[in-house]
Amino acid sequence: MKPVAVAIENVALHFGTTQVLRDINLKVEPGEFFALLGPSGSGKSTLLRLIAGFNRNQAGRVLIDGRDVSAVPPWQRNVGMVFQNYALWPHMTVAQNIAFGLEERRLPTADIKRRVAAVMELVELNGLEQRRPGQLSGGQQQRVAIARTLAIEPQLLLLDEPLSNLDAKLRLQTRQELKKLQRRLNITTLFVTHDQEEALTTCDRIAVLDQGVIQQVGTPLALFDHPQNRFVSQFIGSTNLFAGQFLAGDTGPSFASPALGLLALPSVLVAPSEPSEMAFRPHAVRLCSAEQPALAGHLQLSGVVHHQEFLGAFLRYEVRVGSALVLADQAHVRGQPSLPLGTAVSLLIPATEIRFMRL
Ligand SMILES: Nc1ncnc2c1ncn2[C@@H]1O[C@H](COP(=O)(O)OP(=O)(O)OP(=O)(O)O)[C@@H](O)[C@H]1O
Ligand SMILES: [Mg+2]
Structure with missing residues (x-):
């Protein structure tokens, strides 16, 4: 599948009187591994949910593969989202969890079986088909969540803090695996994190968000060496600053x-x-x-x-x-x-x- 581009143009969003996103402009290239990085409450999840179609923007437009999807409901966007808490069904086995989205889409049983086996292989979960989420490690659960999302063959992968529930060592290992998987699949990916090291090590480019405003977009090296303002210079690495x-x-x-x-x-x-x-x-x-x-x-x-x-x-x-x-x-x-x-x-x-x- 050819990777798609994502464009966000002049997007604004408020909940009641709270302005959460202000005039957001972003271009994500096909196949790019792109991070949204910012402190808690800066609007990262809101922006990701907007791209997935769970939030509606009051101004601007979102284009996926050049098509304005602003009026397209989430299930017709061909976008896969992995939520922070994985949202796996505890009473279902790994295989059933992965098959769930395909059954909802009413695919023939043989196709479902084939796709489940393929994504299990892809994220290296073979042999764990019959386990329930409670019988898996955090890293394995995360892979089930990703496999479930990949099974629907999305054009775009959205990951909301997918590593935050893992311990430090597993997080390091999983982020490397995630990067390899993303490269192998060549799927455009947006990755939300508040952890600067995670964004710097894993992603091709980063957009730094603060209070619903994009502060700077660039490669990890460019952001570190040429921060454009005080916020970015302190959020990415440490800086001595003197008035x-x-x-x-x-x-x-x-x-x-x-x-x-x-x-x-x-x-x-x-x-x-x-x-x-x-x-x-x-x-x-x-x-x-x-x-x-x-x-x-x-x-x-x-x-x-x-x-x-x-x-x-x-x-x-x-x-x-x-x-x-x-x-x-x-x-x-x-x-x-x-x-x-x-x-x-x-x-x-x-x-x-x-x-x-x-x-
Ligand atoms: N449904 C909602 N109704 C009202 N306010 C909301 C709603 N969802 C989010 N907000 C507010 O929007 C702001 C941004 O929230 P968001 O969840 O996007 O932040 P975040 O950057 O993902 O933070 P975190 O790192 O803590 O997950 C917050 O001030 C939050 O309280
Ligand atoms: Mg969030």
Whole structure:
């Protein structure tokens, strides 16, 4: 089956007086694995349900394979949706659960048998046909939910937080399996998650949603390296952000920050066109001894270690600089002790890692 494109044009939706989606515009390419990422209540499920046909938009249109489906009921959309809680029938066996949608569509019995066997094989559930959902692990239940959806041979797969009920290890394994399955089937897939790591690792592109508004759309790398606003820079990874004013002086640029003080900036940095905050990622900061001489092309700050967390691969330090706390992630080297609290340090940030984020 040829994968389909999805287009969402100027879509708005409200429940009573609550505006939940505002002027949503999105294009999902055929075969793409696309994430809707945002905090709780940002409108992810509402948007997914709208594409499936369970919610109606009051403005704009939804196109699947170029066809406006706004007036098409869910069962005629050829869209498969996997719900967060899987919604399996507890009293039915795995095979019966998978066959359910096909029986509703009144397919001949032989076809139903064939399709159930095919999707069971596809998601590697062979041998579990006669079990009931209560006799399966979380990951197996999730595969039954996906198999049930794939059995109707949808053109479009919608997954609402499908991994959130699994433990950390199973979640990791299942997301890799899901990605492989999606590639193999080459089926356009929209994946809802509030977990940035899940979206970054699994999906081709991501739309970041906040308060019913799309904040940015891009590949995982583009969103991480070029966040367009404060929200995206903090939701995808962590960011140090400082309010202040960029000053272009004769002796080079500087930044007047109420929290950090007056800082000499690397000369290559140019003034932002709009009022902005200075931003840099914690992993871009290098901690050095307090006697570290100035290094060309770097911003240098002086501070005192205030707090530290060991995260295995790296240590996250909070360093007090002026009245601010700056996050600095340092790779952990086996056997090397962490810096004691109260240590005076220099922080070096290369100019290439410094951004000015519009407010
Ligand atoms: N049927 C409804 N009637 C009224 N308000 C609703 C309805 N469904 C959702 N909402 C509201 O719409 C907003 C978005 O809800 P939605 O379920 O889309 O969020 P979400 O991004 O999926 O969040 P979560 O990560 O918690 O699942 C919320 O403020 C929610 O309370
Ligand atoms: Mg939701």
